[in-house]
Amino acid sequence: MASETQSQLQEAAWARLMGAAQQGDANCYEQLLHGITPFIRSLTRRYCRNPQLAEDVVQDVLLTVHRIRHTWDPRRPFSPWLASIAARRGIDRIRRDSRIARHEVSDELALETFAVPATNNESGALRAVEAIEPLLAALPERQRRALEAIKIRGLSLAQAASESGQSVGAVKVNVHRAVKALRALVGTEHKTEDQ
Amino acid sequence: MTERTTDELIGALRRGLAPVRPLPRPVFRAALWLGLVTAIISAALLRWANPAIIAARTAEPRLALECAAALLTGITAVVAAFYLSLPDHTRLWRYAPLPPLLLWIATSGLGCLQYGAGLGPAGDRLGESRHCFMFIVLISAPLSVLLYGVLRRARPLEPLPVALSAALGVAALAAFVLQFFHPFDTTVVDLSAHLAAVAVVVALAGLSRRALA
Numbered sequence: 001m002a003s004e005t006q007s008q009l010q011e012a013a014w015a016r017l018m019g020a021a022q023q024g025d026a027n028c029y030e031q032l033l034h035g036i037t038p039f040i041r042s043l044t045r046r047y048c049r050n051p052q053l054a055e056d057v058v059q060d061v062l063l064t065v066h067r068i069r070h071t072w073d074p075r076r077p078f079s080p081w082l083a084s085i086a087a088r089r090g091i092d093r094i095r096r097d098s099r100i101a102r103h104e105v106s107d108e109l110a111l112e113t114f115a116v117p118a119t120n121n122e123s124g125a126l127r128a129v130e131a132i133e134p135l136l137a138a139l140p141e142r143q144r145r146a147l148e149a150i151k152i153r154g155l156s157l158a159q160a161a162s163e164s165g166q167s168v169g170a171v172k173v174n175v176h177r178a179v180k181a182l183r184a185l186v187g188t189e190h191k192t193e194d195q
Numbered sequence: 196m197t198e199r200t201t202d203e204l205i206g207a208l209r210r211g212l213a214p215v216r217p218l219p220r221p222v223f224r225a226a227l228w229l230g231l232v233t234a235i236i237s238a239a240l241l242r243w244a245n246p247a248i249i250a251a252r253t254a255e256p257r258l259a260l261e262c263a264a265a266l267l268t269g270i271t272a273v274v275a276a277f278y279l280s281l282p283d284h285t286r287l288w289r290y291a292p293l294p295p296l297l298l299w300i301a302t303s304g305l306g307c308l309q310y311g312a313g314l315g316p317a318g319d320r321l322g323e324s325r326h327c328f329m330f331i332v333l334i335s336a337p338l339s340v341l342l343y344g345v346l347r348r349a350r351p352l353e354p355l356p357v358a359l360s361a362a363l364g365v366a367a368l369a370a371f372v373l374q375f376f377h378p379f380d381t382t383v384v385d386l387s388a389h390l391a392a393v394a395v396v397v398a399l400a401g402l403s404r405r406a407l408a
Contacts, residue, residue, distance in 0.1 A: 024214030033205045059204050066208045068350050070215035071281050081283035088282065088352045 015078040022069060033062060040086050047090030060089045135185045139178050142166070146174035218349060221277035221284070228345055229273060232338060236372055244375040252374060257302060264299035265371040268292050272364030273342065279357045280349035280407075289356045292363055299367070300390070307383045324388035327373060331392035334369035335362070339400060347407045354404040362400030366393040
């Protein structure tokens with residue numbers, strides 16, 4: 001009985017906040033988005049057990065809520081509208097994952113060999129990496145490690161940050177600086193060859 | 196992988212907030228669209244249709260029922276498309292046009308049997324059937340564009356059922372209008388041409404569903 005009243009109160013509060021958000025009230029909108037995030041999170045966990053992927057779905061749902069907020073009718077309850085979007089996006093995620101799983105071969109060994117270029121002599125990727133290795137060696141340690149993690153090993157910013165102990169912002173800055181420095185080094189080499 | 200935190204995203208969405216006007220009720224939007232199409236169709240019928248054909252077709256109960264079923268299929272499919280375009284309405288709307296569609300096919304099929312029994316093989320109508328096919332497809336095209344333009348405002352999360360329902364609606368309305376330019380009863384070949392035209396319109400809508408998203 002108490003939980004029913006609580007959910008009714010929550011529904012009324014969300015409906016009021018969404019009504020205000022539709023009229024452009026940013027504070028109410030932010031309050032609403034913070035309020036519904038745990039609700040969305042609990043729904044998306046049904047479709048996605050991986051917490052990281054579930055958080056992707058949560059963000060996808062929030063973006064969808066933002067994109068189609070004009071489709072909520074203030075005369076109708078808010079929660080079913082939101083739950084329907086969450087379910088839709090959760091199902092989309094399952095379909096996308098199964099599509100990827102159907103068309104991609106997961107080979108941990110292959111990933112390992114790409115991650116460690118010295119063991120991957122036949123690969124074109126290795127040749128490319130080998131070609132820039134002397135240039136990479138010229139970079140400061142932090143920049144080289146950030147560039148290798150993001151551009152060569154294909155890690156996400158968050159993964160690279162956690163691996164290197166740097167913040168996401170620092171990894172971004174180091175990658176940017178490394179690319180700039182590499183461009184400068186390649187330019188210098190070309191000039192030397194021309195002469 | 197999530198590169199920005201959910202809190203950061205909420206902050207970005209807050210900054211990107213602009214006032215929006217909620218969409219009117221789907222039944223109201225459907226009624227507006229159908230009203231506009233009724234005005235266009237009425238003007239076209241008054242200008243080009245033969246009143247004698249209209250009188251003859253509505254006088255016979257089976258033909259009147261066939262026309263009514265086509266019209267009802269068109270209306271329910273269009274209304275269903277508006278409901279399906281929104282996230283919080285039941286998906287059962289996708290089945291709403293089926294009863295009038297079955298009635299339409301059944302009454303047309305009955306007409307085929309009656310007509311075919313009287314006149315024998317209906318192969319002589321093949322040339323006319325091609326016109327029927329083109330009529331349905333060509334009338335459906337502008338109606339589809341008009342309907343898509345209204346439906347895409349809802350940015351449907353599932354565009355396929357919306358597109359299919361909308362296409363069935365406009366094709367059925369086109370087939371309804373065709374009845375007023377059809378000086379003979381439906382033959383088997385005619386019925387096949389009508390159904391093929393409806394199927395083509397629905398298939399094209401399925402392929403172009405991304406236009407709704």
